[in-house]
Amino acid sequence: MNxxxxxxxxxxxxxxxxxxxxxxxxxxxxxxxxxxxDTAVFQPRDYGWLESAQQQADAAxxxxxxxxxxxxxxxxxxxxxxxxxxxxxxxxxxxxxxNPQYGTMRMRWVRGEFSAARFAATLQGFGYLxxxxxxxxxxxEARRLVKRIxxxxxxxxxVMLYALPNYFGMESTFEWAGLFALLALVFGxxxxxxxxxxxxxxxxxxxxxxxxxxxxxxxxxxxxxxxxSLYGWLADQERFVYFDFxxxxxxxxxxxxxxxxxxxxxxxxxxxxxxxKPQRVRLADGGEVPxxxxxxxxxxxxxxxxxxxxxxxxxxxxxxxxLASINGEAEPRNFHRGQRIPAGAVNVTRRELRLxxxxxxxxxxxxxxxxxxxxxxxxxxxxxxxxxxxxxxIIGLATLSGVGWWLMAxxxxxxxxxxxxxxxxxxxxxxxxxxxxxxxxxxVALRRRGVFIREDDLWSKLARVRTLAFDKTGTLTLETPTLxxxxxxxxxxxxxxxxxLALSSDNPHxxxxxxxxxxxxxxxxxxxxxxxxxxxxxxxxxxxxxLGRAGWRNDRTGSDTVFARDGEVxxxxxxxxxxxxxxxxxxxxxxxxxxxxxxxxxxxxxKVRAMAxxxxxxxxxxxxxMTPQAKAAWMDARPHADTMMLGDGANDxxxxxxxxxxxxxxxxxxxxERKADFYYLxxxxxxxxxxxxxxRVRRRTQIVILVFSIVYNLVAVGLAVAGRMNPLLAAALxxxxxxxxxxxxxxxxxxAFAR
Numbered sequence: 001m002n003x004x005x006x007x008x009x010x011x012x013x014x015x016x017x018x019x020x021x022x023x024x025x026x027x028x029x030x031x032x033x034x035x036x037x038d039t040a041v042f043q044p045r046d047y048g049w050l051e052s053a054q055q056q057a058d059a060a061x062x063x064x065x066x067x068x069x070x071x072x073x074x075x076x077x078x079x080x081x082x083x084x085x086x087x088x089x090x091x092x093x094x095x096x097x098x099n100p101q102y103g104t105m106r107m108r109w110v111r112g113e114f115s116a117a118r119f120a121a122t123l124q125g126f127g128y129l130x131x132x133x134x135x136x137x138x139x140x141e142a143r144r145l146v147k148r149i150x151x152x153x154x155x156x157x158x159v160m161l162y163a164l165p166n167y168f169g170m171e172s173t174f175e176w177a178g179l180f181a182l183l184a185l186v187f188g189x190x191x192x193x194x195x196x197x198x199x200x201x202x203x204x205x206x207x208x209x210x211x212x213x214x215x216x217x218x219x220x221x222x223x224x225x226x227x228x229s230l231y232g233w234l235a236d237q238e239r240f241v242y243f244d245f246x247x248x249x250x251x252x253x254x255x256x257x258x259x260x261x262x263x264x265x266x267x268x269x270x271x272x273x274x275x276x277k278p279q280r281v282r283l284a285d286g287g288e289v290p291x292x293x294x295x296x297x298x299x300x301x302x303x304x305x306x307x308x309x310x311x312x313x314x315x316x317x318x319x320x321x322x323l324a325s326i327n328g329e330a331e332p333r334n335f336h337r338g339q340r341i342p343a344g345a346v347n348v349t350r351r352e353l354r355l356x357x358x359x360x361x362x363x364x365x366x367x368x369x370x371x372x373x374x375x376x377x378x379x380x381x382x383x384x385x386x387x388x389x390x391x392x393x394i395i396g397l398a399t400l401s402g403v404g405w406w407l408m409a410x411x412x413x414x415x416x417x418x419x420x421x422x423x424x425x426x427x428x429x430x431x432x433x434x435x436x437x438x439x440x441x442x443x444v445a446l447r448r449r450g451v452f453i454r455e456d457d458l459w460s461k462l463a464r465v466r467t468l469a470f471d472k473t474g475t476l477t478l479e480t481p482t483l484x485x486x487x488x489x490x491x492x493x494x495x496x497x498x499x500x501l502a503l504s505s506d507n508p509h510x511x512x513x514x515x516x517x518x519x520x521x522x523x524x525x526x527x528x529x530x531x532x533x534x535x536x537x538x539x540x541x542x543x544x545x546x547l548g549r550a551g552w553r554n555d556r557t558g559s560d561t562v563f564a565r566d567g568e569v570x571x572x573x574x575x576x577x578x579x580x581x582x583x584x585x586x587x588x589x590x591x592x593x594x595x596x597x598x599x600x601x602x603x604x605x606x607k608v609r610a611m612a613x614x615x616x617x618x619x620x621x622x623x624x625x626m627t628p629q630a631k632a633a634w635m636d637a638r639p640h641a642d643t644m645m646l647g648d649g650a651n652d653x654x655x656x657x658x659x660x661x662x663x664x665x666x667x668x669x670x671x672x673e674r675k676a677d678f679y680y681l682x683x684x685x686x687x688x689x690x691x692x693x694x695x696r697v698r699r700r701t702q703i704v705i706l707v708f709s710i711v712y713n714l715v716a717v718g719l720a721v722a723g724r725m726n727p728l729l730a731a732a733l734x735x736x737x738x739x740x741x742x743x744x745x746x747x748x749x750x751x752a753f754a755r
Contacts, residue, residue, distance in 0.1 A: 003650075012521035017125055020524065023085050030078030043513060043668075045124060047117040049132060054116040064094060066108040066117060072129040072667070075266075083128060101143065104133065111302045129668055142262040144216070149254045155191040156247035159184050163244040175691070181241070185233050188226070188243030195250040196222040198257075208684040217390050218253050218432045218516055222246060228420035238306050239417050243733055252738055256433035264442035267452035281309060284354060291361045302353045305508045308345045310364040313338060318536040319353050321345035322508065325649035325671070326365070327602030330473045330481070330577045332509060334537040339425065344369070345648055348508045350534040359604035369628060369650040370671065381482050388708070394717075398422040401721045414723070419721035425733060426713050432663075434741045438749055442698040445752035451680045458677040461661050462695045466644050468590060468688075469635075471647035472601035472608055475665060476583055478683065479648070480514045481575035488571045489518055492563075495528070496570055499545040500563055502527040511561055515547075545607045579614060582684035587615045589689055597621060600631050602651050616652070631655035646688070647672060663688070692751045701748030708744060712737050 017025055050069070057065040074080065080098045083105065087096040092113025097106045120130040162180040168497050171177065196219075203219035225246045236512070237401025280288040284299030291309035294300070299315070308321070320332045326344040328719055335341055340358065343366040347353055361367050398419050405415040443453045470476050492500065504512040505527060519525060534540045539548015544566045546552070552562070560572040589599055598621045601608045605624030612622030623634070632654035635643060645652065645659035648666040656662045656675050665680055667673040680687035716733055719725045 013517070014127055015127070016521075016523060018082070021086065021089065024080045025253050026078050027080050030076050043508070045121075045129070047120050047130075050120055050130065051117050058111050064108050065111060066106060068104060070131045070133055071098065071103055071105045071123075072131065073127050074098070074103055076100075079128070079307075082126065083123065086122055086126065086184040090114060090122070092392045093119075095165070100185050101127075101140065105130075114397055121709055140261075142265050142266050145198075145258040145261070147252055147606060149251065149258060150199060152191050152195040152247065152254055154252045155187045155194070156244075156251045159191065159244050159247040162187075164461060166238070181233060184241070184243045185230070185609040188229060188246050191247040191250050192222065192226045195254050196226065199250075199253060215432075215705065217394070220391070220394075221426065222250060222253075224420065224681060225249070228416070231416075235413075237417075240420055242420070249734065253432045256436040259437045259440040261456065262454045263440050263447070264453055267443070267447070268454055268629060280703045291367075294357055294361050296357055296359055298357045299534070300355050300357060302347045302355060304347055304350055304352070304506070306347050307366070308341055308343055308347070308355070308357050308488065309355050309366055310361055311343045312341050312357045314341055315354040315356055319347065319349040320509070320536055322348050322510070323602075324473050324510075326651050330477065330510070330607075331605050338721060343367075346508060348510075349536055350507055350540065357608070365628070368654040371653075373619070394422065394426045394713075397717055404721075418720060418723055418725075421725040422717055424489055425716040425720050433738065434709075434745045435702055437742070437745050438701050438705070441745070441749040442694050442752060444676075445694050446687070446690060446751070448753070449687055449690045451678060451691055453678050454673075458661065459695065459698065461514045461677075462692065463699065464690075465644045465661055466594070466640070466642040467596040467598065467599045467638070467644070469600050469643055469645050469659070470600055471649065471652050473577075473605055474581050474648035475612065475646050476599065476685070477577050478580060480510050480517065482578045483514055483518050484574040484576055485572075486518050488573065489522060493572060494525070496563075496565070497522075497689065498526050499528040499542060499565075500547065500571075501525050502530065502542055503532060503540050503545060503547040503563075506532075511573075512540075512547075514575060515573065579611065580684050582686050584615055586685050586689055587617065590692075593692070598623065600626055600634060600652075600655065602626055602628075628652070628654045632658055635659060646685075697752045701745060704748055705741060708741065712740075 018024060053069075054065075055065055057067045071083070074083075074416050077100075080100055084096055085223060087093050087107060090109075092110040092115075094108040094110060096108070099105070104241070107119075109116075123130060134222045162184045165237045166177075199215040199222060203215040206216065225242045228240050229242045229246060231236065232242075280290050281294060282288050282301045282303075284301055294310055300312065313334050314337055318334065318336050320334050321341055322332045323329045323342065323345050325346070326342055332348050341355065343359075343364040349448050370508055401422055402415050402419040405418050406412070409415070439456070439459055442459070446453060488496065489500075497519060500515065504515040504519070507513070507516075528542060528545070530542045532540050532542050535548070535552070538552045539546060541547075546562075546564050548562065550560050550562045550572070560574050562569055563573065564573040587597060597617055599612055599615075599617065601622075601624050603624055605622075606733060608622045608624030609619050612619060626634070628651045631652065635645070635655050635658035643659050644661040645655050645665065646663050646665070647656060648664055648673050653671060653675070656672060661678075662672075662676045663678045663680060664672045664676045665682075665685070667681070673679055677693065680691075716737075717727070
């Protein structure tokens with residue numbers, strides 16, 4: 001907590017903004033757990049693409065223009081309510097439809113009155129980012145499963161309705177017995193066609209790829225039980241009829257699968273499906289072209305906050321560029337006319353710059369770093385071994401039982417009855433229902449700690465991680481510097497705060513962003529009007545007000561940033577590129593657990609080693625001055641595929657593609673979040689330890705479930721092999737087994753929710 005009572009300036013700002021807009025009802029609707037506001041609420045963001053999209057919509061020959069976009073940050077019904085209310089407060093707004101299922105928004109407005117860019121900037125202040133609409137959204141698997149679950153639940157209830165009279169003594173000679181049996185067949189068949197084929201199809205596709213998928217034993221159990229029941233109905237052999245088992249088992253397996261995918265899909269929907277493409281580049285002689293059409297030797301103009309798409313030569317007198325996302329340097333670097341500026345550098349000068357390109361887009365480092373990473377989904381080797389062992393055991397037992405009963409009784413009906421019973425009662429609930437449920441509960445528990453799983457194969461890889469490789473700037477440190485003496489802001493009068501806000505606004509320099517964050521967290525401030533002038537490398541001025549290096553517009557010297565009026569110092573601000581609040585304790589604990597920890601940074605080696613020493617890491621684990629290619633080469637040189645890479649910028653992209661597990665603390669840059677297996681939000685890194693802790697609880701729970709499943713199957717299959725299993729006993733054992741399994745899951749995963 002800071003002076004405002006919030007964990008960070010972002011949360012304080014959003015809280016104040018919600019109340020200023022009269023939207024305090026959001027706090028009664030939202031989820032109980034809310035992650036901290038991202039620093040993106042303060043950072044300049046280009047909405048030129050949105051203005052162009054609105055212009056096209058306004059030009060369309062329709063009575064009411066409309067536009068579809070994607071929204072990042074929707075997590076609950078409260079978010080939908082908040083976005084709708086903010087839209088209604090915009091001039092010219094007509095109606096908006098927010099779809100949290102797909103993370104999309106469709107808005108309609110009055111021509112000439114509504115500004116989509118202004119609305120997007122307002123939403124950004126509340127923590128929601130707008131991006132271009134992606135491709136027509138494919139219906140999420142969880143939603144398709146819900147439809148199957150609804151139908152199969154109805155079918156299962158109907159099957160049980162017509163099967164129960166038989167269990168309670170209905171004679172086969174009863175006039176309605178034949179109809180009841182027929183209806184049980186019909187609804188059991190519908191259940192198989194709607195739900196059973198889901199598992200059969202997936203199992204078949206996995207076999208074609210040479211994998212033993214979790215759906216294979218489920219498919220065998222469903223097919224065996226259904227075919228045996230169909231034969232029993234046709235042959236009028238009641239001991240073969242398990243339609244109630246078939247329908248109930250399919251329903252439970254569908255619920256387990258839904259639990260596995262729902263939480264992961266929810267985390268994926270928090271991100272934009274498509275980021276704005278690199279901004280069109282304005283040519284020096286007029287006109288605009290996309291970066292892909294740039295040629296070497298062209299003159300271009302680069303506005304404040306814009307990213308340089310290709311390496312270029314500076315033609316303006318002087319400028320400051322941020323290289324943080326390319327080489328990890330925290331401090332902006334000053335360049336002079338004639339110097340080469342690398343691709344990916346961000347203009348943090350308060351004026352437009354002139355440059356001459358020196359390469360094409362295809363030759364640009366930025367183009368290489370923005371390429372989407374392609375990596376096949378990780379196969380769950382342990383689960384495949386469990387599935388293989390299960391199948392070998394059950395099919396082997398069924399075969400041996402059939403042979404044994406044939407030799408003893410020479411009765412084909414009795415033999416087939418035993419084989420069917422073995423396939424029916426060997427219920428794979430542990431891996432079909434309990435394993436996915438444990439995964440889903442682990443995902444939910446992590447979400448409460450600000451960690452969001454994006455790829456469901458993450459769980460199969462975590463146990464193999466032995467090395468943690470951290471980027472420095474923005475990963476071990478915060479994205480912007482930390483103001484060490486924020487109390488100084490309270491000592492300024494209202495006019496001085498307004499001048500300071502004007503000097504720090506519309507300025508992508510890290511120091512200006514930090515000051516603006518802290519100022520906005522205090523409350524509404526009216527910025528002083530006037531033209532802000534900049535002296536590159538020194539500071540900015542607005543009339544008598546100045547903000548910049550000590551000694552620039554006053555007679556004091558030092559390393560602080562000085563705010564002055566007419567040369568009189570009003571405040572001295574101390575900034576530090578500090579590590580995240582809990583980094584020292586978390587790194588020490590991770591090291592104690594046996595993880596090898598490295599820092600891979602493009603920043604200079606002295607700074608990287610100093611941070612390593614601050615974190616208690618040896619200098620040999622601190623690697624500085626690393627290019628993106630050097631980071632990737634370091635990954636390739638690792639003797640084992642056991643590394644988790646934690647990064648936030650484009651310079652980590654190539655290393656991300658080679659890491660076993662990938663995580664990022666930043667989800668608004670559109671670079672790494674789409675590649676990450678997980679992302680974590682907040683001002684610390686405690687989510688990493690939570691990830692390993694909860695995975696340990698999950699694996700321990702699954703082992704307990706597996707042991708119980710083995711014991712259950714020994715008992716149930718033993719009864720079936722002995723010829724003592726009948727449909728009534730199977731119908732009783734299956735729900736009992738499922739209930740006990742679910743109780744083991746919920747009890748075993750309870751420690752994951754303890755804080």
